[in-house]
Amino acid sequence: MSNEQRDRLPISFTLNDQPMRVEIDPAERLLDVLRYRLGLTGTKEGCAEGECGACTVLLDGLPVDSCLVPAYQVRGRRVETVESxxxxxxxxxxxxxxxxxxxxxxxxxxxxxxxxxxxxxxxxxxxxxxxxxxxxxxxxxxxxxxxxxxxxxxxxxx
Amino acid sequence: MLRREGLSKLTGRERYVDDLPVDDVLWGATVRSPEPRGRIAEIRYSPTVDWSEFVIVDHTDIPGRNAVYLIEYDQPALAPGYVRHVHEPVLLLAHPSREAVRRAAREVEVIVEPDPPVLDFRIDPGPPLVQYGVDNVLKRLSILKGDVERALSAAPIVVEGVYETGAQEHVYLETQGMLAYLDGDVLVIKGSMQCPYYVLKALKPALDRTEAGIRVIQTPTGGGFGGKEEFPSMVALHAGLLALKSGRPVKLIYDRPEDMVATTKRHPSRIRHRTGVDEDGRLLAQDIEVVMDGGAYVTLTPVVLSRSMIHAAGPYSCDNVRILGRAMFTNSVPFGAFRGFGNPQAHFALERHMDVIAHTLGMDPAELRRINLIRDGQTTATGQVIRDGVDRIRNLDRALELSGVERRRREHWLFNAEHRYLRRGIGMAAFYHGAGFTGRGEVMLDSRVQVEGRADGRAEVLCASVEMGQGQITAFVQLAAARLHYDPDDILIAEPDTQRVPDSGPTVGSRTVMVVGRLVERACDDLRRRLGLGEGLGGDELKRAIADWHASHPGERLLGSARYEPPPGIAWDEEHYRGDAYGAFGWAAQVAEVEVDLRTYEVQVRDFVSVQDVGTVINPTLARGQVQGGVAQGISWALLEHCAFQNGALANGQLTNYLIPTSADLPPIRVEFSEVPYEHGAQGAKGIGELPLVGSAPAVLNAVAVAVGRQPTEIPLTPERLMALLDDPVPPAKRRESDL
Amino acid sequence: MTVLLPGSLDEALQAMASHPTALPVAGGTDLLVHWPQRPELHRQTFVDLSAVQELRPLRWTTDELVLGGLTTYWDVIEDGRVREEFPLLVEAARQIGSIQIQARGTWAGNIINGSPAADGVAALMAYDGVVVLDSTRGRSEIPLAEFYSGYKQMRRAPDELVTQIRLPRREYSVQIFEKVGSRRAQAIAKVGVTVTRSASGWRVVAHSVAPFVCRCTALERCLESEASVGSPDDLLPAIREDVSPIDDLRSSAAYRERVMARVLYYGLLEVCPSFH
Known part of the structure; x- marks a missing residue:
């Protein structure tokens, strides 16, 4: 499995009012990108199934569970985390x-x-x-x- | 004072173990047993995985004794060829990719030749099922007071009942997690835990290391509720084994489903009451049998059983009491510590039973409680004389008054007569909870605390108690600041690190503020004494004295210290379970108002009042939060939290199927304290953490019983169970005359 | 894992046509549940619909409300006209998950996920919703009541996307949405029943009591005939004809059947002269 070549996908979005460009793996959730690529560990994983809301961020101003948001879907959009x-x-x-x-x-x-x-x-x-x-x-x-x-x-x- | 680490948590800056950046880290995973009991015949590694990339640990990699030691050495760290419960750890894997290790763990197949498992603790096991001692009894205890048989046969009325409680999962929002790495020769363990020294105690024999070779550090802990009392020792041991074998840092972080299915739960119980009363409702005899499901290993079960039994007769005065109890081995995932530690089970049965007695006598349940509540000078089941100045009757009356019980009862009568399918009712519970370790437990713990005067004049509290949300840091800052006349900003609380702080015992048993907090105060006094300063001195004067001391003692440390001393006059007979079980008790009365929907059999709690005496309240906001949170867990244990077991393991191990309450499921919880200071607790405080959970389930069920006119005896009272109860033509509680 | 990122409906339909095993992704609220624990999904090909603007709007015509393929629950909750004319859509939407789910979850996704417990599907079906499916091969329109054939079985070809859900605008004299979950908020339905009455007749839709969300024709006949109903038990014969509840981790067949009868009975008692 480790020799599997994964696609890389560059995406741009607005993160806490700052433009952000980051290369993601398409299998990553917004939560993974925030926590493990960008080091914004304020957003927590509590259940990975959209029940507990510990991973809530604002996407275009509305609260969403970042564990249920495919990272590729935030391209061009506005994300706000607790760090803001x-x-x-x-x-x-x-x-x-x-x-x-x-x-x-x-x-x-x-x-x-x-x-x-x-x-x-x-x-x-x-x-x-x-x-x-x-x-x-x-x-x-x-x-x-x-x-x-x-x-x-x-x-x-x- | 505001919570010391509050803003750090609110802004997301607080770093929990999964948030810590670690270079070169490997991710761990655990391969578990698929069967409840049997011999491991084979372990198959799927050829689709390149296993050379993985660090693999099994029981042969354990350098010391293969056990997670706490009370006994019976629970293996990794199954050595035989398994006793589903999800028992068999193998450990580690890999640089978290996803790869997660996937690989599914590609290992543990083949078990099954033996017949014991899955119901209520049934006596036949010979092929015996796996512990001669009868699967993990622990047996008895408490005797007076002559129960004689009193029962003389009693004009005897009321019987059998009550059952289900398991409960902690659902701390931060799952179990540990980081392990080598710092030179020292194995460092960092993670989410309540008891750093328990982890150390478990690691020493298993890893065959001395105390100097292991350093355990608690990271900010996202909830515990008992679930991080003993289980973290297992996670730490696993992470440590992987780190030792790989020579690299290893993070072992459970995801939610693994955390739910593989970790401990609250012990299920069946409790039988046979109670003799006179026509006025006076308790003449209490005959009680407590049976608990202990699961596949001993863990903390004997102590849970003990606490349950000590509280089983409740906060009432009765001259004749017999409490017999046992905890049974089963091939279930082991049960363990959970807020209340056996006492919620005891009080569910007792306080439900008190309402059944009142119903049988045609009495107001409040009056039945008033008549029997312990007055100062009377004794508990163990013969402990209560003389603490708390007015238990006044507290019950205050809770009833706050709930508006008389007005509500009239309103409900009218409402229930008119509404097609909604029924309302109000119910209560009176209860108590001993704070700190039982009997000589605190003496055995021999807790120590230090307060260091630092060169800049500030004071640092060194102790092993941890912050897990309950407010320990803030409370200790307040206690030390008050004692030293310092500004709270000049008090530091050391990170719990076994190579830096003394062993002040585990963060459990509602002991932190009362017992360890008192040691903080005494260590502050000792610090002052070392400087030759009198009792009242502190503040700037003390700061200057500390700075002067450092100027004349370069390179030395200025430490005030304190060691536990039992309050005078405490006597406990461990052999006969008689005497002073606890230094102090918290007392409470709760009143719940419910609405039952007869279309759907759903119960909604509309109002909840909790009045308690926990001695002096150190921080009103935090104390209120402890009560509200405890009540919420109790309500939810009563109505919502159903552990569906299959083969002794949770089948509904997801938050979509195992439900805890949302904000919309709970009413505002109204809290009031009566504050009678306890002279041996910090600033007069007693324990608070567990008490509020103890009575909530019976208060809710008693309200349901009033609303529907039936006597439920089992929790969780799910709508499906309530439907069955309302269909059952025979009410479960029977009245028997004295010719028994 | 491969994800295709079409920017228009045409591109999306092309992507679906050229990748027959690809899964379309709208709000992701079903797809991503326990994502880290489902590595088998990480090898799939997905078509991300989130940038397809044509699928967003919710439109009104003289005789229809048209939801787009990406219309979310929150879009509907926020629409005052929907609240007036199709209140059960708002009621259902408010009971689906939490605001976090409502902000992301789509009506089309609820249909295609095919859960027997889909609250949104129940409300749409009770309003005679029609599913509009597009592919490069053309368009098909299927009444939602005829869309499912078994557990997670539906009349959608692998290359088809739900681009619209059309609801006829009618005067309704009865509109009832009853969902019984295990908790007051954010719970999956254990039993659900939705009832409407218009000039086109009664519609009774049940969810979580059959392999798929379904119309209850025996109950509808019972209502049309104005047969006398004096207790919840009087509804049981028709309920047994219409649905087949099961025991599972969330509830029991007995509970589901009984409670369906009771919520229906008490719900209709207020509005049906034949109920007493």
């Missing part, structure tokens, strides 16, 4: 106890940041419902939900 978030934007989560072990956290804050940036999506469901794609085994979710509600401007947030 600054400490200031995370203050409410810090205060509310939204992180415990931290393994689900990068995915949680990516979905959360999508909700906070687009509070109109709350018309499609409550915070509790919209966060259902991010499994957390530590908090029971209250700390996470409080952190999001405190971060939404017209819900008592900053």
């Amino acid at each position: 978030l600054d400490a200031e934007s995370l203050a409410t989560y810090h205060a509310s106890g939204a992180t415990q072990c931290g393994a689900c956290t990068p995915g949680v804050v990516m979905t959360a940041s999508w909700i906070v940036r687009h509070p109109e999506v709350l018309g499609r469901g409550s915070v509790r419902e919209l966060m259902a794609g991010n499994l957390c085994r530590c908090t029971g979710y209250d700390g996470i939900i409080e952190g999001i509600e405190d971060a939404i401007p017209d819900r008592g947030g900053a």
Whole structure:
């Protein structure tokens, strides 16, 4: 199997507002490219089946499980990872106890940041419902939900 | 204070073992048994793979004793020709490509000549099935108080019940993983774990190395819940064997399906209660039998059984108690530590049974509990006198008040009478959990902690307790800062590294803040004493004193240290299981409100209240998070988490089939503390981590019983099981008169 | 592994024609599940549809809603008109996985994956959806209700792509989507039943209770005939004619049958005079 010659595929996309060009193996997932080619290890693999959301990134502004995105599909598109978030934007989560072990956290804050940036999506469901794609085994979710509600401007947030 | 490493986690900068960049690394994989029991007849390597590229390790490569040592030497690191459970490790592979090693592991076929397996712990095994001792009993224990037989025969009412609990998978979000490499002659192990010194203890005999030849370092750990208490020793040993054979760094990281099927789970249990009560509901006799599935190796099973039995009679005063228990060998993937450590099983049975008793007597279940809850001066099943100043009755009443139980009951009565298919109910549980190791366990651990005064005046806490999400780092920063009158920024917490920190015991058993935290305080005091400073002194004065000391002692280390000393007056009789089982107990009462959908038999928890006494609360945000997270795991154990076993192994080892709750499945969990300080705990704290999980399952099931008018006795109460219960015309609990 | 990257529908159809074993990739939410543990897939040839702009839009004509081959669940959730005219599509979409899945998963992918538990397929079928398949050989249009013939068996040639799903615009007097999963969110259906009623009659579609998502014609006849139904059990004969639930890791045949009867009964009780 190691003598198998693999195709290489150069792709370009926008990563955390910076242009990025990288050569990938077509069998790689976006998660693999981020973690193992680009060293952006903030994005975690929790289940490799789109259940836990630990690998959540924003693709063209929408949360997606990067374990289910073929890397070749991000060409020409916009990817945002947890590494793009600054400490200031995370203050409410810090205060509310939204992180415990931290393994689900990068995915949680990516979905959360999508909700906070687009509070109109709350018309499609409550915070509790919209966060259902991010499994957390530590908090029971209250700390996470409080952190999001405190971060939404017209819900008592900053 | 905010979580010390919180921002590092929120921004994704925290580096877990799989995130560590390592040059020249090999990736490991484990080849496992396909059968529950039998002799390994042959190992076939597929000719489609060039095996010369792979490092291959089997049991003959183990330099020392082939065992993962903790309590016993019975569990092999790699099967030496005979297997006792599906997924038992047989071979290890390593290769520079993660994908190649993953593929190759599928190209090795382990051929087993099967022997008949034991797969049901509830059935006494016939001779061909006996594989441990003379009867497959891994451990047998008994607790006796008063005269149960006489009290039962004199009791006007005897209520019986049998209760069963299923296994539970931890589903820590970070899977098991280890990195092993040689640094000169020293084998370095880095990875996800709760107990660095347990790993060291297991590696020494298996690798035939001294303590100086092994260095175990804990990396940030993405959840443990007991699942990283004993199992990491196995992963570390495997990674170490591959690193020793290859001479290169090896990463062994489990993917989710492997983690789910191959690692330990919570012990399944069957618990039988026979309880004598009088017409007023006073407990006259408790006769309890606890049977647990231990799985194929001993692991921590004897200790889990012990904790389960000590708590099996609950937080109630009863003069006549008999608790008999055994843990059975089966050819299942071994069961192991899981938050609560046997106590959730015990309290599920007990607290469900208390509601059955109340139902039998036609009594308010809250009143039944009020009558029997331990008052200060009364004793537990082991005869331990409780005198801690906690008002257990007030806490129960407070939980009921917060839940609005009286109003809710009226509302439910009207709602249930009118709604076509929804039924609501409210249920409660009262319970307790001993903090720290049982009996003389803490004395045997002989835990030590150091606090180092550094040349710049800052203080560093050196201990082997780990952060796995529960907040150990933050709590210890707070404790040391308060003790030394320091700004928290001037307190450092050392990386848990067995060549740098002393053995302060494992990070388990709700012992970290109460026991090890107290040692942190005492090590701070010792540091001050070494400088000749009085008790109240600290802050800048202390910093200057430390700097001056370093100026006059160049190249030396200034270490304050502390070693565990049992609180005075604690006496435990290990032979008869009598006396002071724990230095302190956490006490709690929980109330759950549920809605049952009779179309689909689904149960939704609408509200949940948890009131507990864990002594002084060190950090309110973190403590609340511990309670909410524990309750969530308890609710989910009660309703959702069904381990479907086939041949003693999990058949639903994926997160699509083994479900843990999403945010949409849980209600807000309301938390309140009564804070009665415990004088021997750090700042008055007792243990908190396990307690909240202990009562959640019975509280939920008791609410379901009220909603549907039947008495469920088994968890998880899946919709399929609830359907069967509602179809069953005979309610399981029977009332018997005194002429038994 | 080889992936072909067509930039237009023509190129995509050419790619499918010249690589008879190639698998088309839309959102990837089914294909990539446990990808690292499925090395056999890594040797396949794939045709990536993500850059084929012609497949994106969701269009309205005077008498049809036309979903494109790449229309996602989120596209539908976000469309106010769909919410008005085809509310069950929105309901189904919101119950498929999480936002992360809804943002990527496509209706066409749900059809082609052929899962018996496909929530999206059930809703489309209850609205008389028609699958439009294109290839270099031409176009075929197949009503979704006639598309499947067995477990993962369907009337799609290897070179065909789903380019549209067409739904007739009608007035509906009854629209019910009931999905029972093992959890409140992000769960695979254990039982599902979808009901619509329009001038074209009753449609009852069941999922997770047969080898493929299917119309329940006996139940439809029962509704058309306005036969008296006084309890969930009265529906069981028709249910047994229509579906064949099984025991598996997620649930039991007995549960599926019973619960299908109960959700149908209580759902229709509000809207059907013949139910009492």
